[in-house]
Amino acid sequence: MRKEVVFDVNIFVSYIIGNRLGEIFDMVFNRNIRLYRNAEMRAELIDVISRTKFQTKLTAPVAAYVDFFEKVTIPFETVEVFKDCPDPKDNYLFDLAYQTNSNYLVSGDKKVLATPVRKSLSVISLSIFKKDVLG
Helix, strand or coil: EEEEECCCHHHHHHHCCCCCHHHHHHHHHHCCCCEEECCCCCHHHHHCCCCHHHHHCCCHHHHHHHHHHHEEEEEECCCCCCCCCHHHHHHHHHHHEEEEEEEEEEEECHHHHHHCCCCCCCCCCCHHHHHHCCC
């Protein structure tokens, strides 16, 4: 069964820094996972990986990572509705997850992980996602 998923930007950044983008590629193209993105997510990814502290950890230009991100994710235009995340700048992740009917929102952010959600969405860490969802 296909799984509809939203990865927080921190998940993409950890894969980029760890030089493990092949794992995301495998999830999307071999493990029946659909990853979604919206404009806010794309902008946040560019902002984060363009920061000086990450430049020494990148093995390719920022544009190459953005291109990969766009190839493995499905664009979706969201409407701002969700307002319950303790960190308001992350509300867009919940809008994206709910509006795409995603099964999972995967994050490494404690505030995102602690946000109350409807039963139709599981907000989980990457380690739980890999263990319990991907097996």
